[in-house]
Amino acid sequence: MNMARNDLLLPRRALVGGIATLGGLALAGCSDELPPTYGNILRIGDDFTYRAQRMLLPRNALVRQFDHADITSMPAIGTTNPGNAKEPGFSTEFGEAYDRLRKDDFAGWRLEVAGLVARPGAYSLADLKALPARTQITRHTCEEGWSAIAEWTGAPLAALLSAAGMLPNARYVNFHAYDEVVDNIDLVDALHPQTILAYGMNGRDLPPGHGAPARVRVETQLGYKSIKFLRRIEVVEKFDDFGKKGNIQNGWSWYAGI
Ligand SMILES: Nc1nc2c(c(=O)[nH]1)N[C@H]1C(S)=C(S)[C@@H](COP(=O)(O)O)O[C@H]1N2
Numbered sequence: 099m100n101m102a103r104n105d106l107l108l109p110r111r112a113l114v115g116g117i118a119t120l121g122g123l124a125l126a127g128c129s130d131e132l133p134p135t136y137g138n139i140l141r142i143g144d145d146f147t148y149r150a151q152r153m154l155l156p157r158n159a160l161v162r163q164f165d166h167a168d169i170t171s172m173p174a175i176g177t178t179n180p181g182n183a184k185e186p187g188f189s190t191e192f193g194e195a196y197d198r199l200r201k202d203d204f205a206g207w208r209l210e211v212a213g214l215v216a217r218p219g220a221y222s223l224a225d226l227k228a229l230p231a232r233t234q235i236t237r238h239t240c241e242e243g244w245s246a247i248a249e250w251t252g253a254p255l256a257a258l259l260s261a262a263g264m265l266p267n268a269r270y271v272n273f274h275a276y277d278e279v280v281d282n283i284d285l286v287d288a289l290h291p292q293t294i295l296a297y298g299m300n301g302r303d304l305p306p307g308h309g310a311p312a313r314v315r316v317e318t319q320l321g322y323k324s325i326k327f328l329r330r331i332e333v334v335e336k337f338d339d340f341g342k343k344g345n346i347q348n349g350w351s352w353y354a355g356i
């Protein structure tokens with residue numbers, strides 16, 4: 099009886115071990131040396147910053163955290179209401195849906211988690227809040243030349259990805275917003291302990307202009323990587339530059355490490 103049970107357990111244990119090893123390999127393979135934008139002549143700067151940072155910084159080095167007394171005011175920049183058709187980033191596909199959700203205090207909001215996960219799903223705000231929470235006071239640096247310090251509370255993206263069962267061939271996490279914005283980060287940044295899905299700011303619900311009901315905080319990169327008004331997260335193996343909607347064709351670095 100015991101023998102039979104052990105026999106049955108063996109293949110599962112081998113599988114778990116295999117997955118763990120594959121995961122480690124995927125992580126090592128995706129992160130070092132070259133950014134996925136390598137070869138694009140417009141993006142030669144990426145190659146240098148990415149290589150330098152990946153080589154010099156310990157993988158989970160934390161960005162500086164501040165005290166409550168350091169908190170500053172912070173402007174809401176870019177899209178401030180994806181439900182407003184007059185804003186430049188308005189999405190004809192999702193703008194109206196956002197407007198309806200906002201008018202209902204986001205009770206019906208669900209963050210879709212799709213792609214290379216064992217358990218794709220739709221997370222409500224309560225589901226995100228049920229994950230372990232992290233609060234951090236950090237400096238937001240915008241590429242336009244201003245910075246601000248605020249306190250952010252949310253669920254580590256790593257916790258969500260692990261709840262969803264990220265698969266071993268995962269390499270990038272794509273973020274889709276309720277406006278036209280779409281972007282992605284690699285697993286080094288996705289699994290960084292300070293990368294959180296923030297639903298709180300300065301002790302209150304995330305204010306409308308700052309990305310309600312939830313935004314990502316990618317503290318290791320410039321402000322434009324911290325996508326607001328999240329709608330969908332997709333875990334993928336193949337890098338997507340999102341064509342005309344993506345950073346590269348619009349003249350921005352894909353990698354904006356700070
Ligand atoms: N969905 C979405 N996310 C976005 C933007 C945007 O326009 N739409 N702007 C980006 C830029 S350039 C910056 S500096 C920050 C601004 O965040 P804040 O409005 O909370 O200051 O959000 C980033 N995330």
Ligand SMILES: [Mo]
Pocket residue numbers: 175239240241242321322
């Ligand atoms: Mo920005």
